[in-house]
Amino acid sequence: MSTPASPSTLPAVREPVQPVAALLAFLLPGAGHYYLGYRKRGVRIGLGVALLFVCGLLFGGIDSVDRRENPLWFWFYGQMWSGPAVFAVDWAHQRHFKVVDTFQGFQVLRSARPNEFRDPRTARPLAIQVDPETGVRFVNLPDLTGPGSTRIEGVRPPKLRTLGRVAELGTLFVAVAGMMNLIAIIDAMFKGRAEGRSE
Amino acid sequence: MGYRPFIDPISLHEHWFWLLLPMALGVSIVYKAIRLRDMERYWRAVMIMTVQIVVGMIVLGIASYLLVAVYVQLLAERAAGS
Numbered sequence: 001m002s003t004p005a006s007p008s009t010l011p012a013v014r015e016p017v018q019p020v021a022a023l024l025a026f027l028l029p030g031a032g033h034y035y036l037g038y039r040k041r042g043v044r045i046g047l048g049v050a051l052l053f054v055c056g057l058l059f060g061g062i063d064s065v066d067r068r069e070n071p072l073w074f075w076f077y078g079q080m081w082s083g084p085a086v087f088a089v090d091w092a093h094q095r096h097f098k099v100v101d102t103f104q105g106f107q108v109l110r111s112a113r114p115n116e117f118r119d120p121r122t123a124r125p126l127a128i129q130v131d132p133e134t135g136v137r138f139v140n141l142p143d144l145t146g147p148g149s150t151r152i153e154g155v156r157p158p159k160l161r162t163l164g165r166v167a168e169l170g171t172l173f174v175a176v177a178g179m180m181n182l183i184a185i186i187d188a189m190f191k192g193r194a195e196g197r198s199e
Numbered sequence: 200m201g202y203r204p205f206i207d208p209i210s211l212h213e214h215w216f217w218l219l220l221p222m223a224l225g226v227s228i229v230y231k232a233i234r235l236r237d238m239e240r241y242w243r244a245v246m247i248m249t250v251q252i253v254v255g256m257i258v259l260g261i262a263s264y265l266l267v268a269v270y271v272q273l274l275a276e277r278a279a280g281s
Binding site for chain 1: 203204205206207208209210211212215218221222224225226227228229230231232233236237238239241
């Protein structure tokens with residue numbers, strides 16, 4: 001009766017390239033190594049990349065991932081190696097946390113200012129006003145079909161812009177997560193099941 | 200206005216340098232998972248690398264401070280004296 005093989009007892013696989021492992025490593029950090037039989041390594045790679053990614057979003061907010069407006073937009077090309085989660089966050093950021101403004105006849109997607117509310121129906125910015133008597137922040141949401149408006153109280157901008165070092169570090173955390181996963185992708189793709197490597 | 204996790208930034212402008220700790224830990228977890236041949240002493244290796252990164256950054260910070268605040272000032276004083 002044969003015992004189940006573990007990576008340390010398996011002969012080294014000498015295939016030059018492991019494209020499936022690389023693809024899996026991109027789709028889910030650590031999955032490439034898991035697929036190759038390195039389960040502990042795979043879980044730990046996933047844990048490390050997730051830690052960096054979550055810390056980036058937690059410290060820097062959703063502004064840490066911004067393909068379009070961030071002055072450090074080119075960092076996205078480093079961040080994207082963290083996998084589909086980065087694209088999902090960027091998509092949600094552009095679609096649900098930005099306002100559509102008109103500038104010289106063109107529609108422009110931009111972050112709301114601290115005194116702007118995002119109209120959930122049109123994504124247009126609306127100026128937040130403060131009631132001088134109660135101090136309540138409100139907007140007058142215009143009716144789309146008529147001249148009237150509805151007052152909504154307790155409003156706030158869809159997100160706060162991240163500035164200064166916290167912005168830099170949030171962006172950097174997610175970029176480091178992407179770069180570390182890129183190393184894991186390359187390792188899974190070219191090293192495969194190397195000789196003498198334990199699980 | 201209350202803080203919304205993962206949407207708004209944390210107000211850490213005065214204490215941003217503490218963020219080096221989770222970054223060093225995350226880098227070490229991934230790097231050692233790829234680099235080590237034997238996973239026996241994995242967590243020990245991760246902790247050592249984390250400490251190495253943090254100490255290395257502190258040393259670099261001190262070196263940068265000495266360069267700017269001491270050496271460059273010394274050069275400027277010499278240049279002004281000559």
